[in-house]
Amino acid sequence: MNNLIIFAHPNLTTSTANSKIIENLKASNLNFKIRHLDTLYDSYKIDVNKEQLELSNADNIILQFPFYWYSCPASLKNWIDQVLTFNFAYGPEGDKLKGKNLILSFTIGGPAESYTPLGYNHFPVSDLIKPFEQTAYLCQMNYLPPIFTHRMIYIPGVYNIKEEVEERANLHAQKLITLLRDLGINA
Numbered sequence: 001m002n003n004l005i006i007f008a009h010p011n012l013t014t015s016t017a018n019s020k021i022i023e024n025l026k027a028s029n030l031n032f033k034i035r036h037l038d039t040l041y042d043s044y045k046i047d048v049n050k051e052q053l054e055l056s057n058a059d060n061i062i063l064q065f066p067f068y069w070y071s072c073p074a075s076l077k078n079w080i081d082q083v084l085t086f087n088f089a090y091g092p093e094g095d096k097l098k099g100k101n102l103i104l105s106f107t108i109g110g111p112a113e114s115y116t117p118l119g120y121n122h123f124p125v126s127d128l129i130k131p132f133e134q135t136a137y138l139c140q141m142n143y144l145p146p147i148f149t150h151r152m153i154y155i156p157g158v159y160n161i162k163e164e165v166e167e168r169a170n171l172h173a174q175k176l177i178t179l180l181r182d183l184g185i186n187a
């Protein structure tokens with residue numbers, strides 16, 4: 001199966017979690033292509049044809065990102081806005097993503113207990129990511145259970161211990177790699 005990883009992170013030099021996940025993926029023997037939007041594109045100008053071609057060739061589409069303001073980084077939202085066009089992703093002839101698997105894989109700063117009614121983030125993560133889920137449905141894609149990990153923010157001396165964030169990132173990556181392997185085996 002062809003795995004396409006659409007990766008959004010505006011500043012990899014400050015990344016602990018996502019860079020570790022990507023490192024794990026690269027060290028695996030999975031067959032995948034990775035597109036880091038923030039190095040591929042300047043000023044949000046996207047090569048829409050190229051992105052649509054890559055999507056058309058993929059079976060599993062993985063969106064990899066850090067959770068930013070209860071959503072994805074702007075580069076990924078911009079990619080969604082520009083690439084999932086009428087009669088490509090939706091509309092009368094828009095069946096090019098039909099039947100493909102969509103997998104969200106993202107890292108969250110806050111702890112799980114903060115995403116509860118009495119926690120400071122109030123809402124469950126599954127509610128906050130509904131726009132991605134509905135996007136998958138509109139595009140006739142299979143929305144697979146997302147993979148996300150809490151307590152992934154690392155700010156030295158303030159939030160978390162680097163080695164622990166890295167360990168959680170390793171576990172996160174192994175979950176994703178296992179899922180992609182299983183999808184390949186069961187294809």
Ligand SMILES: Cc1cc2nc3c(=O)[nH]c(=O)nc-3n(C[C@H](O)[C@H](O)[C@H](O)COP(=O)(O)O)c2cc1C
Nearest residue numbers: 015016017018066067068069070107108109110153
């Ligand atoms: C602009 C910005 C917005 C963020 N918004 C959230 C948020 O809404 N909820 C949350 O739990 N963490 C939030 N965080 C924390 C990030 O999710 C966390 O630092 C990231 O997942 C760690 O990944 P990285 O090491 O690859 O950067 C935010 C961080 C930044 C920089």
